[in-house]
Amino acid sequence: MFKITEKQELGPKVYLMKVKAPLVAKNAKPGQFFIVRVYDKGERIPLTIADYEKDEITMVFQTVGLTTYLLSKKEVGESVKDIVGPLGNPSEIVKYDEGSVVLVGGGVGIAPVYPIAKGFKEAGNRVKVILGARSKNLLFWEDRFREFCDDVLVTTDDGSYGRKGFVTDVLKDLVENGEKIAQVTAVGPPIMMKFVCEVTRPYKIKTIVSLNSIMVDGTGMCGACRVEVGGETKLTCQDGPEFDGHLVNFDLLLERLRMYKKEEKEAMEHFEEKEEIVHED
The missing domain is CATH 3.40.50.80 (Nucleotide-binding domain of ferredoxin-NADP reductase (FNR) module)
Structure with a gap:
């Protein structure tokens, strides 16, 4: 379990959380991400690391579906089920002589x-x-x-x-x-x-x-995060998440990101219906 040490609402439906994750924080580099699971039977979602220090990592997310909504309801002192990371390749940071x-x-x-x-x-x-x-x-x-x-x-x-x-x-x-x-x-x-x-x-x-393509395991086994870069299939989790933008097929990426909109909406509606029943009882 990973304990939440800080929570802020940065804007409408936008939240910051700091979470105790010593090994992730120790090894994190700019540009990498992690996968978080809020509850035991919950969905696994990728979030890019917003900051890291000592034994904590910072995540910033917007509530766009059921999992991020449930995550936003967590409070300081509570925990998320698990965090896996850091994942992906870090940003290639160099010193430029000009520009x-x-x-x-x-x-x-x-x-x-x-x-x-x-x-x-x-x-x-x-x-x-x-x-x-x-x-x-x-x-x-x-x-x-x-x-x-x-x-x-x-x-x-x-x-x-x-x-x-x-x-x-x-x-x-x-x-x-x-x-x-x-x-x-x-x-x-x-x-x-x-x-x-x-x-x-x-x-x-x-x-x-x-x-930030659709992702399941985050380690290259499922292929769900595949994107087309320079006419070749790449995996965001293994080959990215950073790519040469001039080579990315953004139209295909946008199409793939829309694949589960219907299911995401249905999951949220089902949850809201269950919540209404509980409140009525």
Whole structure:
């Protein structure tokens, strides 16, 4: 059992949890993920590591289905059934002689960008971060990034904070205004990462994306997390989660992510029906 030591609501349906996981924290590196199971007979879901220190790891998640909803109901002092990790390959962090490293985080993808940005900065790079959210109340950790980044640029879809628009608008401005960029790393909704890649493609800027495909075991046995990269089938858990964004077949990824929407909805509805019966009794 893995004890919850801290819980925060970062925004509507967005939660931060710190969990005691000494071995995971000891071995974790930027860009890796873990798999969490809330209850004994529960679903196993992958979450990218948002931070790690001493004997704790930090997870940030949004309630989008039954498992994340159940996880959000856990409180400090309670435990989750198990955590497996760190899994996947860590981010390839290098020192660039020329150009800045631009990290793009969208939605809850802001969280896993944090350790990657820290890694690039500690390696001696000039680091710029673009943070995007639908509205101000869904934006988080801006202050954390400002502590060490050379520049932090913020966008909201509705214009409630920062620049109105999308992260791609800011990235496009940087490129067109002559910013020398050595690498772009994007983490967030697949559609966002797809369009980040389309911005950088004409300029041949190295662009890395972190994929969060459907996953079951997380160790390469099931093949559920397969993605197409450069015309070849890759496993997110074994070969990723980071890939060259210009080679990822995002249309296929988006199609696969929609495969179980019906079942996810039915599972939530079934749970809500059971909850209503309990409350009526």
